[in-house]
Amino acid sequence: MAVSDIDRLIQLLAKLPGLGPRSARRAALQLLKKRDSLMQPLAKALLEAAANVRQCTQCGNLDTADPCALCADPRRDAALICVVADVADLWALERSGTYRGRYHVLGGTLSALDGIGPEQLDVAGLVRRAGVAGVREVILAIGATVDGQTTAHYLADRLAGLGVAVSRLAHGVPVGGELDYLDDGTLMAALKARRPV
Numbered sequence: 001m002a003v004s005d006i007d008r009l010i011q012l013l014a015k016l017p018g019l020g021p022r023s024a025r026r027a028a029l030q031l032l033k034k035r036d037s038l039m040q041p042l043a044k045a046l047l048e049a050a051a052n053v054r055q056c057t058q059c060g061n062l063d064t065a066d067p068c069a070l071c072a073d074p075r076r077d078a079a080l081i082c083v084v085a086d087v088a089d090l091w092a093l094e095r096s097g098t099y100r101g102r103y104h105v106l107g108g109t110l111s112a113l114d115g116i117g118p119e120q121l122d123v124a125g126l127v128r129r130a131g132v133a134g135v136r137e138v139i140l141a142i143g144a145t146v147d148g149q150t151t152a153h154y155l156a157d158r159l160a161g162l163g164v165a166v167s168r169l170a171h172g173v174p175v176g177g178e179l180d181y182l183d184d185g186t187l188m189a190a191l192k193a194r195r196p197v
């Protein structure tokens with residue numbers, strides 16, 4: 001392998017969240033040392049995920065199947081839709097193991113600063129799903145930051161009149177992908193003590 005190949009590997013690894021140049025160099029070295037047991041299987045897994053993982057057309061989750069395994073699971077309560085900003089938030093809620101309804105991934109939060117309006121998020125899909133007969137409650141599991149609150153108020157307005165209850169997680173939770181940092185107990189308590197918007 002030429003030096004430039006190694007540099008390219010390090011540069012790509014350094015783009016991963018949580019990996020700066022130093023950890024990228026360490027990761028690259030580890031991969032090169034464990035070519036058969038780590039690097040090749042990782043390369044294979046990356047190619048397979050890139051080819052097979054897609055966004056669920058119903059909820060926005062990532063899965064190899066569409067609808068995703070969560071949407072297709074008949075044991076999950078279709079009357080509940082939990083709205084999250086990011087798939088990482090969905091994963092966090094799933095890890096906590098308390099929620100047994102469906103999800104809706106918005107794809108971010110409204111942000112005047114970043115120019116993110118309702119058209120950039122899957123708001124239309126949420127309104128469509130919430131209007132389907134049998135849906136009882138939409139739970140907004142969106143962060144308590146300014147953008148998160150703006151988003152929650154906007155969604156509550158859009159959902160008003162559909163005949164569904166709209167609630168929010170009880171505790172202030174961080175925004176976009178950062179439910180992930182809450183421990184499962186906190187998340188569980190926030191979900192159980194959710195309050196109407």
Ligand SMILES: [Zn+2]
Binds near residue numbers: 057059068069070071
């Ligand atoms: Zn789905």
